[in-house]
Amino acid sequence: MNLQTERFKEIARENLANEEQRKILSQFSLILKALRDSSFAALPDENAALEKGRKIREDSVKNMPYLLETFEENATKAGANVVWASDARQANDFIVSLAKEKGANLCVKAKSMISEEIGLREELTDGGIETYETDLGEFIVQQAGKTPFHIVGPAINMTIKEISNLFNKTIGVPKTEDPTELAISARMFLRDKFKNAQIGISGANMAVAETGSIILVENEGNIRFATSVPKTHIVLMSIEKVVPTMSDATHMLKLLTRSCTGQRISNYVSVITGPKKAGEIDGPEELYIVILDNGRTKIYSDEVLRGALQCIKCGMCAAVCPVYTHVGGYAYGWVYSGPIGAVLNPLLLGLDRARDLYHATTLCGACKDYCPAGVDVRNIALDLRAKEMDGDKSFNASNPPVGLKRLYRIWTWVLLHHSRYKIASRLMRIIMLPAIKYGKISRLPGRLSGWTQCRDIPQLPPKSFHEIYSELKK
């Protein structure tokens, strides 16, 4: 996937200017929040349910090494082939060569963020295996040659007209502005692919240690199709997907579908335990489960940062984020967008390649309030900023901009004694004098010009509170 994280500001600016997209984003946020809230309100005690889910994810991540071993053992018992991959290269190589070994030339794919992360579709295509995304949104994104705009709704920013023109060009169907007809066209196009594909690839919403099962959540039936018709089903999952028990998994399921799309339950939930058994009609003959690390063990080793691994990729944080709902998903420049992307992209790519992501947050904390998995993005972002300031290179932090460290050192020195603070306060008043025009400050120099781009400082009071108060007391 083309990496654009270093162009955050530029892409954000372009997207802010896209009025149509802005309208879609605000509708999306409004509708999803309402659906989410009403589906949560249907729970006997929504706060208790959220707390329980957060605890499950926290414990799952904490006990991940043990849970993964248990999962491997039970999945193997159920007849799956479990394969460990330490990075994108290993996972891609294994899957492509397995597909070749099976003599495959056609592959159908379920929507999976981890496959986006490692660029699996492109690798398969380059390996001569025609590969199709079968989730409608992801199919649109593939046809358009774009990147996902949102974790759950990868094409939510595209209008019916754009999709109509796209399908007309790529799959040769007549133009129509009827969304149902467009969906039918995509289904008809994909039907043959499903029937003839030798390989079906999916991700995993959860992996249950206790039973060795994979759980997949969807609305379109494409995942059920892709994982039951082809002879070989390959699951690609990242290590943090594991949960201890089926009871934990079903609890998380309640929170996941409610937070993804505001549904009490999705149209389909597939629980896959091993390949087709003797006497069963449907299902793949072989099941491979590729468990991928790709930098996560390193994140796991840091007690604060590991919180990012609790994420269940519901995408709810994006819908309540003031930044995402204005700039959209492309600005995040890589697979994950919204608040979780703001910390996960830097952690997986290196902080130096995604510095803007963890700085471009208002720290409002709405994401944490809505998160069903207990991810504290605000705190993780602050931790990443601290790594940068401390010169901690464990996640390839770049050095802070020149002079910034010195500025904060001076600032600290000023704040450590009231007399220095008082002098600085008087100095500021004198320095600011020339900037005052018509009783307010409308233009500031340097970095502070960002403030006055759309704001002024209405008045600079002649005296500080401190000065006023000492006179009051007299």
Added chain:
Amino acid sequence: MKEVALFIPCLVDQLLPEIGTSVVKIFRKLGVSFVYDPRQTCCGQPLVNAGDRKGASQVAKHFISIFEGSEYIVAPSGSCIYTVKEHYPRLLADEPVWYQRACGVSEKAYEFSQFLVAILGVSDVDTRYEARACLHESCAILRQLGVSDEPKTLLKNVEGLELTPLNDADVCCGFGGEFAVDYPDISEAILKDKANNFKASGADILILGEPGCLLNIRGYMSSNGVNGHVKHIAEILASE
């Protein structure tokens, strides 16, 4: 009567002293026995947000030394109180003695409206303010401190004040400290929504409890010719 240490955040001290004098006025009216220690400076929040933990720890120690002797610490800002409550113990976690002292300070820090309602048990400060107003629920007060009913209770009992709903009252105003300076385009877009929601509310005054949000929204409205006033809740409560 309880002994309160009044903390005046640097933004209030330097740019919005009228908020500080309003708090003093209300405390005096309610007979709250308070002290204002002139050695205070800033809680160090900008340093925490910039990732300068070393600087922030030093400032935290300075703050703790000044404030730990009092029974309560009250400030007309949610984000400063959150810094004291949540960040101080975290910043000083590796220094056992300081950690204990940070926890001590953390337990007695209150945002202004929270202190009036939850600690003093005051819901009516017996004041008058003729206006049609709406309340912006600042993130630090609403989300980080979980304070929402308190300011509403206080405002409901202000005579002459008509409270009207504000759409997306609980959505961030786009301040975020350094965010407003470093990402002005995004901040502006978020602010514009806030200003539009305010306009649509029909109110002539926007009330809030966070100095940062106040500077942000007021600055935008002044610069973009949006009619109306932005005021801190203490200013409203101190009006008469």
